Amino acid sequence: MSDFKQFNSVEEILKKLSGGDYEKVRQVIYGNAVGKIDVPNSVTTRAELSNIELQTWSVPCPEEQLRPPRKIRLGLFQHKIPVPTTSRIDDMRNAMYALARDAVELAAGGGVNVFCFQEAWNMPFAFCTREKSPWCEYAESAEHGPTTKFLQELSKQHNMVIISPILERDETHGDTIWNAAVVIDNHGRYLGKHRKNHIPRVGDFNESTYYFEGNTGHPVFQTEFGRLAINICYGRHHPLNWLAFGLNGAEVVFNPSATVGQLSEPLWGVEARNAAIANGYFTCAINRVGTETFEHEFTSGNGEPAHHDFGHFYGSSYVAAPNGSRTPGLSRTNNGLLITEVDLNMCRQVRDHWGFQMTQRLDLYAELLTNATKSDFKQQIIGNY
Amino acid sequence: MSDFKQFNSVEEILKKLSGGDYEKVRQVIYGNAVGKIDVPNSVTTRAELSNIELQTWSVPCPEEQLRPPRKIRLGLFQHKIPVPTTSRIDDMRNAMYALARDAVELAAGGGVNVFCFQEAWNMPFAFCTREKSPWCEYAESAEHGPTTKFLQELSKQHNMVIISPILERDETHGDTIWNAAVVIDNHGRYLGKHRKNHIPRVGDFNESTYYFEGNTGHPVFQTEFGRLAINICYGRHHPLNWLAFGLNGAEVVFNPSATVGQLSEPLWGVEARNAAIANGYFTCAINRVGTETFEHEFTSGNGEPAHHDFGHFYGSSYVAAPNGSRTPGLSRTNNGLLITEVDLNMCRQVRDHWGFQMTQRLDLYAELLTNATKSDFKQQIIGNY
Numbered sequence: 054m055s056d057f058k059q060f061n062s063v064e065e066i067l068k069k070l071s072g073g074d075y076e077k078v079r080q081v082i083y084g085n086a087v088g089k090i091d092v093p094n095s096v097t098t099r100a101e102l103s104n105i106e107l108q109t110w111s112v113p114c115p116e117e118q119l120r121p122p123r124k125i126r127l128g129l130f131q132h133k134i135p136v137p138t139t140s141r142i143d144d145m146r147n148a149m150y151a152l153a154r155d156a157v158e159l160a161a162g163g164g165v166n167v168f169c170f171q172e173a174w175n176m177p178f179a180f181c182t183r184e185k186s187p188w189c190e191y192a193e194s195a196e197h198g199p200t201t202k203f204l205q206e207l208s209k210q211h212n213m214v215i216i217s218p219i220l221e222r223d224e225t226h227g228d229t230i231w232n233a234a235v236v237i238d239n240h241g242r243y244l245g246k247h248r249k250n251h252i253p254r255v256g257d258f259n260e261s262t263y264y265f266e267g268n269t270g271h272p273v274f275q276t277e278f279g280r281l282a283i284n285i286c287y288g289r290h291h292p293l294n295w296l297a298f299g300l301n302g303a304e305v306v307f308n309p310s311a312t313v314g315q316l317s318e319p320l321w322g323v324e325a326r327n328a329a330i331a332n333g334y335f336t337c338a339i340n341r342v343g344t345e346t347f348e349h350e351f352t353s354g355n356g357e358p359a360h361h362d363f364g365h366f367y368g369s370s371y372v373a374a375p376n377g378s379r380t381p382g383l384s385r386t387n388n389g390l391l392i393t394e395v396d397l398n399m400c401r402q403v404r405d406h407w408g409f410q411m412t413q414r415l416d417l418y419a420e421l422l423t424n425a426t427k428s429d430f431k432q433q434i435i436g437n438y
Numbered sequence: 439m440s441d442f443k444q445f446n447s448v449e450e451i452l453k454k455l456s457g458g459d460y461e462k463v464r465q466v467i468y469g470n471a472v473g474k475i476d477v478p479n480s481v482t483t484r485a486e487l488s489n490i491e492l493q494t495w496s497v498p499c500p501e502e503q504l505r506p507p508r509k510i511r512l513g514l515f516q517h518k519i520p521v522p523t524t525s526r527i528d529d530m531r532n533a534m535y536a537l538a539r540d541a542v543e544l545a546a547g548g549g550v551n552v553f554c555f556q557e558a559w560n561m562p563f564a565f566c567t568r569e570k571s572p573w574c575e576y577a578e579s580a581e582h583g584p585t586t587k588f589l590q591e592l593s594k595q596h597n598m599v600i601i602s603p604i605l606e607r608d609e610t611h612g613d614t615i616w617n618a619a620v621v622i623d624n625h626g627r628y629l630g631k632h633r634k635n636h637i638p639r640v641g642d643f644n645e646s647t648y649y650f651e652g653n654t655g656h657p658v659f660q661t662e663f664g665r666l667a668i669n670i671c672y673g674r675h676h677p678l679n680w681l682a683f684g685l686n687g688a689e690v691v692f693n694p695s696a697t698v699g700q701l702s703e704p705l706w707g708v709e710a711r712n713a714a715i716a717n718g719y720f721t722c723a724i725n726r727v728g729t730e731t732f733e734h735e736f737t738s739g740n741g742e743p744a745h746h747d748f749g750h751f752y753g754s755s756y757v758a759a760p761n762g763s764r765t766p767g768l769s770r771t772n773n774g775l776l777i778t779e780v781d782l783n784m785c786r787q788v789r790d791h792w793g794f795q796m797t798q799r800l801d802l803y804a805e806l807l808t809n810a811t812k813s814d815f816k817q818q819i820i821g822n823y
Contacts, residue, residue, distance in 0.1 A: 060462050063462070063463050063466050063467065066455065066459045066462060066463050067463065069459065070454060070455065074451045074454065077445050077448070077451060078448050078451050078452065080700060080704070081703055081704060081707070082467060082704070082707065083704065084704030084705075085700070085701075085704070236820075238821070244820060245820040245821070250799065250802075251798075251799065252797065253797070254793050254796070254797070255791060255792055266797075266799065270806075270818050271806070272820050273817065273818060273820070274819075275819050275820065275821040275822055276821060277823050290716060290792065290794050291716070291797070292677035292680075292681060292716050293681070293798070293799075293800075293803040296677060296803075297803065300806065300807075300810045301817040301818045302817045302819060315465060316470075316761070318465075319466060319467070319469030319470070319762045320469075320762045322466070322467065323708055323711055323712050323715065323762065324715065324716075327708050327709060327712035330675070330705055330708065330709065331676070331677050331709075376701070377705045377708065378704065406640060407640055408638065408639050412636045412638070412651075412672070412676075413676065413678070414636065414651065415678075415807055415810055415811045418678040418681075418682065419804065419807035419810070419811050421656070421682055421685065422685075422800055422803055422804035422807055423804040425685045425800055426801045432658065432685070432687045433655050433656055433657050433658060434658050434659075434686065434687060435621075435629060435630040435658070435659050436623070436630070436659050436660040437660055
């Protein structure tokens with residue numbers, strides 16, 4: 054297991070295949086090849102100094118005759134917690150801010166227009182512990198909290214939309230806590246927020262102990278760099294959640310996550326990519342990386358002895374395109390910044406080509422789903438053994 | 439391209455990696471390992487003589503305390519057309535029947551309980567030509583046609599449920615044609631049919647020239663070997679179609695297909711597998727194999743010169759489990775029979791573990807889909823640039 058945990062990436066292993074073999078496998082499992090983009094040497098050097106893996110890709114897209122290209126650069130950042138979980142909350146958060154500033158400045162150097170962090174990016178993923186204190190102290194106002202204020206400065210300075218998934222404190226509704234993503238526009242203005250729609254109850258993901266299912270619907274954020282949405286973590290297992298963002302007009306859907314283990318890792322490359330294909334938009338899968346250790350032991354409901362860590366967050370962040378192609382993943386082991394240039398025009402091009410939206414028959418499913426919610430729902434079953 | 443067309447399988451190439459490297463890649467891209475099952479030597483020998491690739495797998499599943507295991511064997515058959523498309527319709531069909539008999543008998547020797555053919559299995563996939571004659575002559579009654587009668591004998595003889603995707607002729611509704619799958623139970627009785635819900639308009643898939651969107655809903659067939667459903671070909675691109683079979687109680691959903699080309703091949707391993715994960719059932723992806731050549735040239739709407747073939751059907755049939763693991767694929771180049779033993783109890787086990795059904799929030803989506811079908815639908819968009 055520890056050996057399994059530590060290998061860097063599938064791509065690194067596949068490259069050991071001979072050129073022809075590698076290309077055949079790559080084409081089948083990853084789709085049409087993505088290209089490389091150049092970033093200034095200063096950016097590459099700084100990434101090395103900061104020990105942040107930097108990958109820079111572009112997704113090829115044909116030009117059209119009537120619409121100019123709408124090329125944007127997406128920045129996905131995956132990171133470990135920089136200081137131990139036994140540190141003070143404010144010390145941990147400040148260490149996160151320092152790392153975040155580094156990453157956003159790197160991204161700015163690489164021309165990123167829209168930047169997204171992992172889920173609950175400014176804190177350890179402490180929900181495994183089921184301890185309310187001190188972890189609930191991280192919860193803050195989406196509109197006016199310190200993290201939003203901190204990022205507003207950065208976004209304004211770098212002309213960059215920043216998506217900031219945090220633990221939200223809702224003081225006007227009984228001090229409730231939410232798992233939310235805050236969207237800050239490229240002028241440093243708070244644009245809005247989305248609350249996680251689907252909350253897990255599996256393994257160490259004891260999140261339902263802390264917060265409820267989101268009540269913000271499926272908002273799509275119209276920005277200068279396209280229509281963006283956020284499907285937070287466990288929502289990626291729900292095709293209806295992805296579909297809803299598509300119906301509301303999303304061109305890029307971010308999936309900031311925190312996920313571990315051999316059970317979820319084989320799903321990681323499938324779900325966000327399937328969503329890109331089915332809905333004709335880009336998806337950005339971002340996973341936390343590293344192993345987080347907590348002071349007090351806890352159990353995982355799986356018969357194993359009490360222990361101090363959640364398991365290994367395997368990183369592997371990637372971007373998937375509407376045509377089913379995808380970038381390589383960031384490593385399974387290190388902090389990393391994935392910069393990907395995409396042309397949003399590709400969404401409509403692929404929708405025209407495949408016709409999944411035209412052939413969707415929404416009316417059929419609206420009726421079925423409505424029936425299926427009723428307590429006297431009769432399944433359509435033929436035969437009786 | 440011709441080199442790309444001809445390589446046998448991704449799995450064959452991956453096996454060139456050293457043991458440790460192979461296992462790491464396999465675990466990440468295919469999930470928990472499947473096991474092997476033994477079939478009699480006579481079956482293996484006969485498969486070799488018939489030039490049918492035989493793969494036999496089992497998906498491990500823990501035993502429960504209250505429910506006995508519900509192990510069944512699924513048989514997926516992919517095949518080329520055995521005689522040229524310039525042959526007479528009855529000669530082609532008889533050649534298909536001979537091949538089918540061979541495959542079903544092989545499957546019976548391997549203990550298969552439920553057998554499924556590829557889409558429109560008893561004919562060339564001639565819809566690329568847009569010629570109505572002679573291809574429409576293949577259409578036959580689902581209930582009383584020669585293909586159903588032929589398979590009823592086999593199913594009774596071998597105690598096997600057989601799913602038979604054919605071109606259907608509906609004489610009682612204006613002689614209309616449908617793309618349908620007929621389900622014959624293990625006593626040789628016609629159990630019912632399902633008509634393809636989503637019809638493609640892409641590339642050479644000119645199927646909307648021949649038949650309309652299905653009007654049979656999303657039936658699930660209750661058999662002695664579990665609750666089965668069929669999502670025909672292009673319906674695999676529609677998460678709602680998969681979802682509907684799940685809502686109606688399916689435990690295994692077959693996806694008999696006919697698909698070609700580098701554009702769809704990277705999607706092939708993603709879509710049926712994502713459906714298995716999201717819906718907590720087994721999926722069986724079956725693709726036609728080989729290149730079919732037609733007498734009269736046709737164009738493909740892609741700027742290329744007129745030509746005589748549809749491209750290469752890349753086979754690669756596989757079974758995906760609710761936990762996201764999958765079998766290797768059959769080859770990209772040859773006739774093949776994939777026998778997979780599964781325990782249907784796994785569906786509920788995985789649903790209990792992940793909780794995707796419990797956390798589904800159908801009411802939210804029933805409302806959204808209902809709104810989205812209206813002509814005055816307002817997308818939930820925040821911001822206005």
